[in-house]
Amino acid sequence: MRDEPLLEKLTQIWGVAGFELAVREAIRPEVEPFADELWEDAVGNLIVLKRGRGENRRKIMFAAHMDQIGFMVKTIEENGLLRICNMGWNWAGSAYNERVIFRNGTVGVVGCYGPIEEANNKIEKLFVDIGAKNKADAERMVKIGDCCGYHGPYTHLAGGQICSKSLDDRLGCYQLIEALKENPGDLPNDIYYCFVVQEELGCRGSQVAAQQVQPDIGIAVDITPAHDYPNDLTGSNRIGAGIGIKICDPSVVADEMVTGVMEKLCTEKNIPYQREVIDRGGTDASSMNLVGAGVRTGGICVATRYPHSQSSVVSADDIEAGIDLINAFSAFSFSQE
Ligand SMILES: [Zn+2]
DSSP states (O other): OOOHHHHHHHHHSOOBTTOOHHHHHHHHHHHGGGOSEEEEOTTOOEEEEEOOOSTTOOEEEEEEEOOBOEEEEEEEOTTSOEEEEEESOOOHHHHTTOEEEETTSOEEEEEESSOGGGSTTOGGGEEEEOOOSSHHHHHTTOOTTOEEEEOOOOEEETTTEEEESOHHHHHHHHHHHHHHHHOOSOOSSEEEEEEESOGGGTSHHHHHHHHHHOOSEEEEEEEEEOOSSSSSOOSSOOTTSOEEEEEEETTEEOOHHHHHHHHHHHHHTTOOEEEEEOSSOOOTHHHHHTSTTOOEEEEEEEEEBSTTSTTEEEEHHHHHHHHHHHHHHHTOOGGGO
């Protein structure tokens, strides 16, 4: 990989949706030396422009989200247990008995009121146990409205696979940072590398960022669920089978010119890829698509086993192929398309 320590570092930063400050502060010094322009907006997006050269250049916006899924404390019980609500989509079964960490370093374990099988994926059946003796003790560590996210190390599996929390979407942030570093500064397009907030809450940051950038083309750089292992989703996404070129998800239909150019570039440059279709979930492509008078959109997606869990698994090769595709797409001259 180009810079695996950077990817590992990004996955370990605390940044539950709506509270991405530490992620942004880690990314900013990585990108600042390579930017022609860089700004943060009112909702917390970090937008980096690398200008191109030439007459017919397009504005291409790549969006990767800084936020991770998590939970927010809703009430604190007399016995010191914390009742929580979702910050993004969580499977109760994934969270059960897992460790979570608050921004101030307080660690807890997720438990369930009754058998997890009977929770029916209702997060209100879960609680977080931080070891507090009672409500007053808990309140010394955690307040109502504080958030927690999964807590655990970045590790390797066999076959070049990476297992970590928060690969969604710190791997996208990593891909954009690396692509920016490789942008030679004379491309036929202006490239906006956008590190956006609150994707997990409904693609909010990318919408605001796209309103500022007004791109010609908007590309979500994110993970997508894999289907190549026993689970409750079906489709053809496989890990290690190349970078996913988004064709369709329930929130967006990718633009045919965009997907056509991506497939052509992958073929020409021997970048392994797969056509990506999912029937549950979505990405920032959906919000960019509907900004202004409409934006041609697409997605560059890394197939992920066990998404939205403590233990998501991806292929390092797919991540790197994604950077290759971002670079090739950025360098493409769209004047004839
Ligand atoms: Zn994501």
